[in-house]
Amino acid sequence: MNILKLKVSIDDKEIKVPQGYTVLQACELAGIFIPRFCYHADLSVAGNCRMCLVAVAGSPKLVASCMMPVSDNMHIFTDSQSVRKAQQGVMEHLLINHPLDCPICDQGGECDLQDQAQYFGTTHGRFLGIKRAVEDKDIGPFIKTVMTRCIHCTRCIRFASEIAGISILGTFGRGRATEVGTYVEKLFRSEISGNVIDLCPVGALTSKPSAFSARSWESKKINSVDFFDGMCCPLTYEVRGVEIFRVLPLKRTSQSNWISDKARFAFDGVAFQRLSTPLLLSNVNMRLEQMNWSTAFQLAKIDLAFSTKNLFCLGNLVDVYSMSMTYTNFLKQGGACWILHFPFFWLNIDFRSKFLYNDRYENLKDKEVCLLINCNPKKEGAVFYGYLKQRITEGSLTVYQVGSQCDTSFISLGSSVYSLVCLLEGRHAFCKAILSAKTLTIVKGLSLNQRQDSFNIDFLIDKMINTLFPSNQEQFKYLDLNVKEKCNVFHSYSNTASAMDMAIHNPFSNMILGKTFFDNGFFTGFDSFFTKPLSNMVLSNIYYTGHHYDVGASVARVILPSPSFFEKKSIALDMQGSAFKLEAIYNFSKSSKETIASSLPFLV
Numbered sequence: 220m221n222i223l224k225l226k227v228s229i230d231d232k233e234i235k236v237p238q239g240y241t242v243l244q245a246c247e248l249a250g251i252f253i254p255r256f257c258y259h260a261d262l263s264v265a266g267n268c269r270m271c272l273v274a275v276a277g278s279p280k281l282v283a284s285c286m287m288p289v290s291d292n293m294h295i296f297t298d299s300q301s302v303r304k305a306q307q308g309v310m311e312h313l314l315i316n317h318p319l320d321c322p323i324c325d326q327g328g329e330c331d332l333q334d335q336a337q338y339f340g341t342t343h344g345r346f347l348g349i350k351r352a353v354e355d356k357d358i359g360p361f362i363k364t365v366m367t368r369c370i371h372c373t374r375c376i377r378f379a380s381e382i383a384g385i386s387i388l389g390t391f392g393r394g395r396a397t398e399v400g401t402y403v404e405k406l407f408r409s410e411i412s413g414n415v416i417d418l419c420p421v422g423a424l425t426s427k428p429s430a431f432s433a434r435s436w437e438s439k440k441i442n443s444v445d446f447f448d449g450m451c452c453p454l455t456y457e458v459r460g461v462e463i464f465r466v467l468p469l470k471r472t473s474q475s476n477w478i479s480d481k482a483r484f485a486f487d488g489v490a491f492q493r494l495s496t497p498l499l500l501s502n503v504n505m506r507l508e509q510m511n512w513s514t515a516f517q518l519a520k521i522d523l524a525f526s527t528k529n530l531f532c533l534g535n536l537v538d539v540y541s542m543s544m545t546y547t548n549f550l551k552q553g554g555a556c557w558i559l560h561f562p563f564f565w566l567n568i569d570f571r572s573k574f575l576y577n578d579r580y581e582n583l584k585d586k587e588v589c590l591l592i593n594c595n596p597k598k599e600g601a602v603f604y605g606y607l608k609q610r611i612t613e614g615s616l617t618v619y620q621v622g623s624q625c626d627t628s629f630i631s632l633g634s635s636v637y638s639l640v641c642l643l644e645g646r647h648a649f650c651k652a653i654l655s656a657k658t659l660t661i662v663k664g665l666s667l668n669q670r671q672d673s674f675n676i677d678f679l680i681d682k683m684i685n686t687l688f689p690s691n692q693e694q695f696k697y698l699d700l701n702v703k704e705k706c707n708v709f710h711s712y713s714n715t716a717s718a719m720d721m722a723i724h725n726p727f728s729n730m731i732l733g734k735t736f737f738d739n740g741f742f743t744g745f746d747s748f749f750t751k752p753l754s755n756m757v758l759s760n761i762y763y764t765g766h767h768y769d770v771g772a773s774v775a776r777v778i779l780p781s782p783s784f785f786e787k788k789s790i791a792l793d794m795q796g797s798a799f800k801l802e803a804i805y806n807f808s809k810s811s812k813e814t815i816a817s818s819l820p821f822l823v
Contacts, residue, residue: 228294242284242295243271251297254306254335256313256420257372258285261476261609263381265373268313270335272305273297281305303339310340313370316351316395317421324368326422328435332370356400358387358407361484362416363427369399375415375424381612382477382605383409384626399423410601413483417468417476428484429464433457442469444791444799445482445602446536446784449710450580451793452478452602456785456804462490463785463804479601486785493766494780507778515779522760526738533723534744534765535712538789539798541743542714546721565674568719575716576707576794578660583610588656589618592639592680594664597625599711617656619649622664636672643679645686659687661706665715680706710794717792742771743781782806 224235229249236245241264246253256268264286272281276294281301296302314336321327353366371390376399380386387407392398407415415424438457445452453469463486468478497515498507523529533542567573583589583606596604604626610616611628620629621639632638632649641647653659663680667673684705710716743764763775766783785804792798 225289225291225293227289228292230295230297236289238289240289242273242275242282242287242289242293245289246273246284246295246297253284253297254339255285256331256335256370257374259374259377259418261382262374262377262418263612265377268370268372269309270306270313270339272302272309274299274302306339307341310336311344311346314340314344315346315348316367317370318350318367320368323431324365324422325363325425325430326419330422331420351395353398357404358401359412361413361427361480362407363425363430365423365425366399367423368421369423370421371397371399372420373399374418374420375399378415378418379407379409382414382608383407383411384604384608384628385409410479410481410597411477411605413480414468414477426465428487432464433459438464441802441804443801443804444713444793445478446713446791447481447485448479448600448602449576449712449715449794450600450602451713451791451797451799452482454478454482456486458805461805477602477605481601489766489783489785492768494768494772494778496780498778500776515777518777519762522739522762528737528739530737530740532740532742532745533718534742535715536784537714537744538784538787538801539714539717539792540787540789542717542721542723545741545743546723565677566668566719567677568722571716571720571796572706574665574708574719575796576662576709577705578707579795580606583607583660584615586610586616586658586660588653588659589616590653590659590661591618591620591622591629592661592663593622593667594620594662594709595623595625596662596709599664600709603709617652619653636676639676640679643676643683645683654687662709663706664709665711708794713791713793715792716794716796717790720792720796742775745771 223238225238225240227234227236227245229246229251232249234245234249236248240248243253243255243258253271253273255271257265258268258271266283266286269283271284273284274296275282275287276296284295313332317332321330321333324330327333351367353369355366356364358364373390376388376390379388385408387401387405388399389402390397390399391402413426416426419425435457438459441456441458443454443456445454455467455469456463457465457467466478466483466486468476470476496509497512499510499515499518500506501508531545533545580603589607596607607616607618608626608628611618618626618629619632621632621634621642623634624631630649632642632647638647642650642653661680661684667676670676688705738760740761741764742761744766760777761771761775762777762779763772764779764781765772766781768778772778786806787803789801790798791801
């Protein structure tokens with residue numbers, strides 16, 4: 220698509236910018252920094268801080284560059300005397316009521332107000348009155364508020380209403396009495412609420428769990444991904460010693476800057492109540508007793524030598540390296556061995572397009588309709604939910620949902636299987652609305668394949684896709700090319716795609732487990748089997764490998780400690796099938812092994 224280019228002069232430097240750009244975006248394209256507080260690329264334009272004022276030829280007054288669209292042959296001046304005086308005046312006005320507590324502020328060293336006051340501000344102020352004070356608000360356990368520092372940029376307000384989908388924050392009062400708050404005492408209940416900490420340009424909103432713990436320049440920064448999200452959002456872990464004290468989004472152009480609260484704060488639980496030594500359940504007093512690693516491996520060697528039926532299960536947060544070691548080493552033991560990652564009654568893993576999110580995330584901005592089938596992005600993928608809410612707020616996307624409704628802005632087509640079958644067979648009332656859409660994306664939740672009738676549902680989904688997107692290449696219809704990039708499978712965790720690539724997902728596992736007696740069960744971070752029993756199977760010995768005493772460890776005879784996903788080099792796959800090479804963030808437990816699979820080749 221050809222985009223019209225406009226000629227613009229910025230400080231006597233001529234450039235060409237796409238039509239529809241604002242003056243601020245044109246200045247960024249020219250490499251000129253314009254100070255701003257209220258503007259953010261992923262939020263709507265407010266234009267209330269007035270810090271981004273520039274001079275435009277022919278305009279009697281200065282204009283806000285974040286709101287002013289460019290026009291052909293426009294002449295812009297960003298460094299004139301009038302612009303400098305305006306920036307100094309706005310900065311002086313913002314500092315009138317701002318407290319002088321920078322030495323104890325957690326935003327110190329990363330504060331936009333500090334940086335811009337030093338460069339765009341004056342050397343002294345003319346205000347001699349008494350500074351105002353504002354009462355702090357309690358909006359949850361994650362966000363610490365110091366509202367006296369607030370400069371009313373309204374970034375948090377726009378994020379709450381446009382991205383998080385809850386209009387909990389707002390402004391009340393006028394002039395000097397203006398405040399940002401909830402009006403009625405209320406908690407900020409959202410899966411992505413912690414992003415307002417990054418959005419706040421001053422120290423009004425900071426992280427409550429890491430308050431007064433460290434400074435940003437004291438930490439070592441390690442790039443990684445979000446293990447708790449199928450999108451594998453890029454993150455920056457800030458480590459001090461052997462402790463993670465903060466998690467931030469790693470900004471990149473292909474994805475926006477939001478991360479979930481689970482990714483931001485879940486690291487705190489990994490460091491406490493860890494399994495540190497191998498444990499054996501005593502047959503005498505039925506208590507767990509400590510043992511060394513050589514004894515533990517000797518027990519595993521004996522049990523594997525005299526068994527013919529072994530069950531090996533891997534949890535959702537197991538990395539690719541552990542999956543590969545388990546898959547290659549345990550299958551050498553002989554006998555009847557089954558590898559199980561997560562139970563599914565039916566799952567087609569012959570083609571990657573059957574279990575991956577085939578489209579690109581940024582293509583959502585070009586879609587008119589999104590159909591969610593048994594997918595709850597608010598709980599399964601909070602960042603993807605933020606994408607959808609942002610497009611809905613812009614008015615460019617309509618979301619239809621089949622399944623439990625997670626948001627009132629999504630149009631519910633029913634929550635029963637009958638509604639889904641009616642939709643897939645073309646008998647639903649909203650079929651015409653879906654057919655009339657010029658661009659459509661379909662997102663299917665992976666939990667749909669846990670149903671016993673998932674084979675029939677998948678068949679109907681493929682039939683509907685072939686009707687909506689007919690393929691003219693008849694000779695390729697058996698290669699699954701007509702389905703590719705039309706149906707996107709949504710994953711709740713990382714590395715689910717890697718298990719499918721290695722064929723660890725066995726569609727017949729449920730039928731096997733229900734009728735088979737297993738001599739040994741080896742569970743690596745696998746607890747869903749015990750919380751949701753699949754059958755009445757019998758296990759004589761259970762080996763549990765994990766970093767915490769979870770549900771699986773409570774029924775195990777042998778418990779082997781292992782490092783968490785933060786503590787080892789690994790590879791992660793997102794739900795698009797892209798691989799990320801990860802470094803160990805820190806080394807917490809020296810007494811744990813990688814997995815039992817990595818040591819078995821030397822023992823058996």
